[in-house]
Amino acid sequence: MKPSYTLHLGDCLEAMRAMADNSVDSIVTDPPYGIRFMGKSWDGADIEERAAYRSSMPSHAAACGATGGHRSVAAEAGKYDLTPAGMRAFQAFTLEWATECLRVLKPGGHLLSFAAARTYHHMAVGIEMAGFEIRDQIMWVFGSGFPKSHNLKGEHDGWGTALKPAHEPVCMARKPFASTVAANVALHGTGALNIDACRVTPTGERLGGGDESGKSAKPEGWARPWMDDPDHVAKHNAKVTANVDKATQLGRWPANLIHDGSDVIVAMFPTEAGAAAPVMGTEPTANGFSGPVKYSGMRERVAGAFHNDNGSAARFFYCAKTSRADRHEGLDNPGAQFKQGNTLRKVALTDTKGNNHPTVKPTDLMAYLLRLVTPVGGIALDPFMGSGSTGKAAMREGFKFIGCEQDPAYMAIARARIEHELAAEELRQKERTKAEQQLPLFA
Known part of the structure; x- marks a missing residue:
């Protein structure tokens, strides 16, 4: 299915209220964090102005909520205010947009929110209070964070006020549904994760299913009656081998940790085989376990969950922070919407060259997350689009995309980046089609 996109300039709440119930397959977004990031209005003043406007409206006005009578207390939501009132305000802000997200998502649809x-x-409580079920938390760890610390002087020299940031959490939530997962996927296409499409390429040696004697491989002291039955052991080992073959071919089971591949982060992971080693013993093990640790056959049942890798960082998907090429791609070509610059062009309505958004997420990261939770050919929504990284990733992955952005300058940047990626994907598709057509000639 050909990727396509629809962009809405303005308040995401108003845009989502115009959308039909159960109309999108997934939501992957990077909303305001409520910390007044770099003094940006979208992470502070804009939220306050909207809240003040809504408070001034009569309760039956559309701005007061879909059913009227709701007045936001988000006047302080954009401030990093440690008081209970300030945090309740930010939570209320999240509840407001997450409620609309729940309505437009299909049953079983996932929301991933940085x-x-x-x-x-x-934010997680606001999402949960909107009606979502929290399924997991994904951690993106990186080595390039800079500590925003106020360092003391004098007799307190060496003391500060902040740690070095090295991760961003992503809330994984799912819209509830009434039936089984299998039935919901058959009906709506949503509710499950695309595991095989997001497996992590393994390295190192393959994990075998048994030894040369035909006995089932097992750590010392671990036994089950069926292990003395040759026929049962043969079936068991065949199942293990099949699962390991799948893990070897497709990669390791995706984890709830993503890293940037930097030396400082990779160095934090042990080099031992870790989870590929025996997982039961009475002595402390290299991976931190001690005492009897039983997985009740999960080593054999879940393909790719355990793999004989060399170096634990190989177990996780990695994605570096946004590169300069990724940030500005699509903004360095002349066109009707660009003004001539030195190496980068000014997009209409912007004061700087190229992509000047301060929190650009890597396209590879957003593509991975979209692929994890979006059905093939599905519709993905980003209510807080910014400079369009989610939309750019959606074009690359072949999804339909709906994006909302209230800043005209960022909207112009997002549109340029998305259109550039869409054109590139169309070119790649033509090349793939041409190659497929040529195959029979050389078969």
Whole structure:
């Protein structure tokens, strides 16, 4: 299915209220964190102005909510205010947009939402209070963070006020549904994760299913009656081998941790085989376990969950922070919407060259997350589009995309980046089709 996109300039709440119930397959977004990031209005003043406007409206006005009578208390939502009132305000802000997200998502649809470490908990509660079920938390760890610390002087020299940021949490939530997962996927296409499409390429040696004697491989002291039955053991080992073959071919089971591949982060992971080693013993093990640790056959049942890798970082998907090429791609070509610059062009309505958004997420990361939770050919929504990384990734992955952005300058940047990626994907598709047509000639 050909990727396509629809962009809405303005308040995402108003845009989502115009959308039909159960009309999108997934939501992957990077909303305001409520910490007044770099003094940006979208992370502070804009939220306050909207809240003040809504408070001044009569209760039956559309701005007061879909059913009227709701007046937001988000006047302080854009401030990093440690008081209970300030945090309740940010939570109310999250509840407001998450409620609309729940309505437009199909049953079983997933919401992935980035957050700041300091305010994640209030965002997650707001999402949960909207009606979502929290399924997991994905951590994106990186080595390039810079500590925003106030360092003391004098007799307190060496003391500061902040740690070096090295991760961003992503809330994984799902819209509830009435039936089984299988039935919901058959009906709506949503509710499950695309595991095989997001497996992590393994390295190192393959994990075998048994030894040369035909006995089932097992750590010392671990036994089951069926292990003395040759026929049962043969079937068991065949199942293990099949699962390991799948893990070897497709990669390791995706984890709830993503890293940037930097030396400082990779160095934090042990080089031992870790989970590929025996997982039961009475002595402390290299991976931190001690005492009897039983997985009740999960090594054999879940393909790719355990793999004989060399170096634990190989177990996780990695994606570096946004590169300059990724940030500005699509903004360095002349066209009707660009003004001539030195190496980068000014997009209409912007004061700087190229992509000047301060929190650009890597396209590879957004593509991975979209692929994890979006059905093939599905519709993905980003209510807080910014400079369009989610939309750009959707074009690359072949999804339909709906994006909302209230800043005209960022909207112009997002549109340029998305259109550039769409054109590139169309070119790639033509090349793939041409190659497929040529195959029979050389078969």
